[in-house]
Amino acid sequence: MFSRLILRRFSSQPIPSQIKDIIEKKPINEYITVNGWVKALRRMKKIKFLDLDDGSTSQKLQVLLPSSFDLSRLSYHSGVTVTGTIKESSHPKQEIELHADKIQSHGSWSGDVSYPFAIRQSVPMDYVRQFQHVRSRTNTFSSILRLRAQTRACLTEHYARTGFLQVDTPILTSNECEGGGATFSLQTEEGKKNKEALFFGKDVFLSVSGQMHLEALANGLSSVYTFNPAFRAEESLGRRHLAEFWMVEAEEAFVEGEAGLEHLLDRVEALVRDTIHNVLERGGEDIKLMFKQNTATEGILREALSKPFARITFAEALQRLSSAPKSQSSRGGDDDEKDSNASIKQDSDVRESERRSSDVVADDSNSDLRREDELLLTELLNGPVFVTHWPAHGRPFYMARSLDHPDKVLCADLLLPGVGEVAGGSVREQNPLALQQRLPRTQNLNWYLQLRQWGSVPTAGYGLGFERLLLFLLGANTVKDVIPFPRWPKHCEH
Amino acid sequence: MFSRLILRRFSSQPIPSQIKDIIEKKPINEYITVNGWVKALRRMKKIKFLDLDDGSTSQKLQVLLPSSFDLSRLSYHSGVTVTGTIKESSHPKQEIELHADKIQSHGSWSGDVSYPFAIRQSVPMDYVRQFQHVRSRTNTFSSILRLRAQTRACLTEHYARTGFLQVDTPILTSNECEGGGATFSLQTEEGKKNKEALFFGKDVFLSVSGQMHLEALANGLSSVYTFNPAFRAEESLGRRHLAEFWMVEAEEAFVEGEAGLEHLLDRVEALVRDTIHNVLERGGEDIKLMFKQNTATEGILREALSKPFARITFAEALQRLSSAPKSQSSRGGDDDEKDSNASIKQDSDVRESERRSSDVVADDSNSDLRREDELLLTELLNGPVFVTHWPAHGRPFYMARSLDHPDKVLCADLLLPGVGEVAGGSVREQNPLALQQRLPRTQNLNWYLQLRQWGSVPTAGYGLGFERLLLFLLGANTVKDVIPFPRWPKHCEH
Missing domain, CATH: 2.40.50.140 (Nucleic acid-binding proteins)
Structure with missing residues (x-):
């Protein structure tokens, strides 16, 4: 035939x-x-x-x-x-x-x-969002998808230009990271019936961060990054939260101490500035459409480019917040999608593994920032703000201590106007003994410890939430409108 | 401070x-x-x-x-x-x-x-594979990771040049696709205790393919692709199988019928030829090292570039196989990692959703190809082979029928020498009534049907297994050696 x-x-x-x-x-x-x-x-x-x-x-x-x-x-x-x-x-x-x-x-x-x-019908984005399978047919959403692809290409070019190699960290991992509450675990039909028949022979989870795997790869390849989906089983309905989102994470070897933290901040700042330049200069008709719908956005982006990003310590952030006028401090904290269910959490970091556990916040009201604090800081400093040197107490085990101030860790969050935290990073603890003491005993992280025992070099790295960055660049209202098929609690229809 | x-x-x-x-x-x-x-x-x-x-x-x-x-x-x-x-x-x-x-x-x-x-110690790859967290420190594996990143960049450039937009299809989906056996489902701590507390309000699975979501997006954006991890809960230990792997999938609108199938094959052929050119011309010292270790590879790649990829129908493939010398047909079928456990499946497609269910194979011994058949076809035709026009019986519901031969579907598999099936694609059924009749009733795919009811245009698309393509390009022995952290049954250590 x-x-x-x-x-x-x-x-x-x-x-x-x-x-x-x-x-x-x-x-x-x-x-x-x-x-x-x-x-x-x-x-x-x-x-x-x-x-x-x-x-x-x-x-x-x-x-x-x-x-x-x-x-x-x-x-x-x-x-x-x-x-x-x-x-x-x-x-x-x-x-x-x-x-x-x-x-x-x-x-x-x-x-x-x-x-x-x-x-000729103009409809609001929350109406369009109900029809995810056909919303690429609308003008606004197809513009957003083109700008999303363009921003991704910009990030890829930036990393190639600065000598970072793209690698793939796994989605399936045997490490829960910060406790099981916020992770999805896997099961199979066989595994449901019979614990012995577990597909991987053990409990396996969806990755909340590729950091540890990146550290392993940075120890042979120096500068690596990954652009991966990440998952949070958090009952959060906020405009900044998705159960499945995309994150760019990078790790660089031979970076340590206070100078290393400054270098890390330079890296993140250069990356974010590049994406702002990119939408302003190459976004064309698509970004014009977004700016028309969100009139403040272009001004915020141009202001952010006009001067270096502010860098303040956590202690200084608290001082500034406490002396800010009361009326200001209550502004900007509204979550337009805040749920009536009071048990729903509204605040958590881009990066689960950089997250402060809630009991620590309860112990020490001065060890974390609320979302409204984050937004207020970007208002007080009129642009992007790095907050550095957070209290060591309650921070993840892998963060290096400041030599000058051993009660602080060498980490930073990047806060962006209107969005809040978009990226978080740290210099990593290199001393295998210090690491071993702080390592959570419940976790099977011997391989991570072994990296140091077998001669690793100092590294530093960060994670940046891609949808939150797009929220900032496009002036969109919610991360659900900058990803093709958003997943959030009780929502996985397609 | x-x-x-x-x-x-x-x-x-x-x-x-x-x-x-x-x-x-x-x-x-x-x-x-x-x-x-x-x-x-x-x-x-x-x-x-x-x-x-x-x-x-x-x-x-x-x-x-x-x-x-x-x-x-x-x-x-x-x-x-x-x-x-x-x-x-x-x-x-x-x-x-x-x-x-x-x-x-x-x-x-x-x-x-x-x-x-x-x-100065040279060690075999299966030894190196035991130390995934430090294997990027070895010469061969770091070469492989650089070539992996370079091949990915080549694919990205190819799609940009040919007008395809990169989009992200979701990992979490409420569609099981081809029955629950081969998919991972999700659970949370709350969901384990209480079925009412299911995070998404329903059972949710890890994606085996982004095809349906791509079809939805192609209906607003014309030409789209995604580069995503995909998951199979198959008990397969073969050298071509991973539980978590990367797949590039593309979908193009306004493509239909026999001419559409030829166009689809042109697209896949151009993509694969581009990646071969790329490793030969830009792979440098890294690809030289691979060719030194796998001496036949360079010749196979140059031979593949020397002429168009063969295109034969499934019926012709069977004829050629039946007239092939017996001694040849037993060659190449060995899976070097074949497990002693006879129940372990060795053969399944790159794309679960294009897969023939095993009961169909049992009914009709002439409706599928075994792995050794795939390899033999590439030997008989001395290079890459597209096998087209597979029997409609037992093929997935979304494949369009051939008008001239209604017992055949407009689909194709690409077989590569030494690897077998690397890509599979089809022209999609556009008629909502035909689709409705064939749609599996157990699946909640009303949204997919709605795409047609609300006026979709004909589309065609394919999925290509990234690690299998790398196996071909680099002459590596197993897909486990071309991904940083491979996951397969009982193996998820890091």
């Missing part, structure tokens, strides 16, 4: 043009084929128009239809393939238009009253 | 040079600082040497030590910071060397008898 052992020269089929390229290159008088969806239909005296969108850009291609064309064959969001000639446009709002010869409609779609979106 | 609200100009600290850059740029007479690990120590008449490795390249930097330097302070794998001047080398094997003024040793490491690696 239809044998096709084709020993042809390798050549790909002619591929239809993308609207992004057409609008950029303006191939006047060229005869082209383009695919896309109908976003508007207009009938003027003798001419019929449609606006075509293919998701490659937020700009639409205006298509002139043959006057004989029966418009009733199309509806909002019909998928079509159009062939015709690119001409200069007489319309003031666009330079080119496509004069169609042929138009082919896909499927039998002619609009369905249950379809959640309609022509 | 030590206030540091620094309003300085933004400038990063001077960063030590990487050995890769030094060897490339040869900055003769420049005074530099470099970090790294001692890989060899040599004492000649009046001079002492060490070979320095920082993981940025497989090449070592030769360092001349001051004659007064006490060599006993260092041992194999000591971490050091060296400052000195780059000079031309008199040694025939290198062009430059570093004449050290200062050398600082990190930590107190002076070798530990339990350390698994030793100077």
Whole structure:
């Protein structure tokens, strides 16, 4: 039957043009084929128009239809393939238009009253969010997805330029990190019936951070990073929280002490500044759309670029907060999605492993910052703020102590205006004896200890929440609107 | 305490040079600082040497030590910071060397008898694999990790060049796909005690494929891809199988029918050819090391580039297999890691969702290929082979039927020499009624059906196993050696 052992020269089929390229290159008088969806239909005296969108850009291609064309064959969001000639446009709002010869409609779609979106209808993001499987068809969400991809590419380029190698830390891990409450564990059908049949022979969890694995890899490759999903089983409904989110984490060898902490902050600052530059300079129509919807954002981004990020110690942060006017300190702490359920936690770090356990906060009211404190600090200092040298008491076991102030650890959080904590990092404890004393006994972390016993070098690293960074860059309202399929408590529909 | 609200100009600290850059740029007479690990120590008449490795390249930097330097302070794998001047080398094997003024040793490491690696010792990969947390310190594994990162970057560039947008499909999903046996499900501490307290309000699984979510996104963005971890709870110990692996998946809108299948194959072929070009042309010393260890690999890669990939139908594949000499058909089927446990499955696809269920194979011995068949086909056709038009019976519900041959589906597997199946893809069924009839009733896939009811356009897509591609490109022996922390049954130690 239809044998096709084709020993042809390798050549790909002619591929239809993308609207992004057409609008950029303006191939006047060229005869082209383009695919896309109908976003508007207009009938003027003798001419019929449609606006075509293919998701490659937020700009639409205006298509002139043959006057004989029966418009009733199309509806909002019909998928079509159009062939015709690119001409200069007489319309003031666009330079080119496509004069169609042929138009082919896909499927039998002619609009369905249950379809959640309609022509020329502007709908709020929390309405769009209810239809995650079709929201990439909306203008705003497709802009967000293009900006998300562009920001990711910017991060990747930044790491390549600064000599960091991308590696993959595992999602499945036998380390619970900070206690089982906030981690998901795995099970299989067999494992449910019979503990002996556990797939991995032990309990296994979804990673909350790739830090320890990065430390292992940094000890052979010097500078490494990972861009991975991370998971938190926290009952949090806040606008900054997801049960599944993406995190960029980096670790660098031969970095230690106070100078090492400064170097770490330089690294994080350079990375964040790069992404701000990137959206401002290369975000194009997509970022313009976001700035139109969130009018304060562009000013906040330009202000952040105008001067170095502030660096203050935790002690200084407390001083500044205590002398701040009361009225200010209550501002900005509102979580627009705060749940009526009082037991729902609203605050936790980007990085579970850098997290302060809640009992410590209860013991010592001066060892942590509330979310409203974080936001107030960025207001008081009018921009991004690194808070460094946190109290050692209650911090994770792997953080190095400050030599000058042994009650402080060499760590930092980066707070961004309107978002709060976006990144956290530290210089790591290198002394195997000090580490062994602080290591949680419940954890099977002998391999981590062995890294030092077998001659590791000092390292420092950080984790940065990708969706929180996007919240800052795009001025979006919630992390649920900057990821294609958000997962949060009681929400995993698709 | 030590206030540091620094309003300085933004400038990063001077960063030590990487050995890769030094060897490339040869900055003769420049005074530099470099970090790294001692890989060899040599004492000649009046001079002492060490070979320095920082993981940025497989090449070592030769360092001349001051004659007064006490060599006993260092041992194999000591971490050091060296400052000195780059000079031309008199040694025939290198062009430059570093004449050290200062050398600082990190930590107190002076070798530990339990350390698994030793100077000038060559060890097999299955020995190295037992020490995953320190294997990035070995020459071969660090080469593999650099080539892995380079191949990933090549894929990313390929997609950007061909107009595909990177998106993130979720790891956590309420769809089991092909039945519960091969998926991991999630649980939380609360959920264990109380079914009502299920974190997501329902059973949730780790994704085996992002295909359906990609289809949803392709319907707004035209051409999308994702590079994600995927999970299989299969009791497989084969050299091609991991419980957690990385997969690149792509979906393209406005692609349908027989011509769409050819277009899909062109896409996959262009992608794989790009990665072959990439390792051959840009793999440098790292790929030379791999080719030295796996001498047949370079020839296989060059042969694959020399002509178009073969494209044969499943029916033709069966004909060719049945007429192949018996002696040949038994070759290549050996799994070097085949377990003594006969119940362990050795064969399953890259993509669970493209998988044929085993009962179908039992019903109809002519509806699937065994691993040894896959390898034999690549031998018979002397290179990569696409097998297309598989029997519709037993294939997944979402595959479109061939119009000319309604008992066949428009799908293809890509088989690569020495590895077997690496990618699988299909044109998707667009008709909502046909889809509804075939949809598994146990699955909550109304949202997937809704995509069509609300006017989707035809799409086609594929999934490609990243570690299997690396197996082919690097000539490695098992997928466990091309991922930093492999997970397989009973193995999740770190």
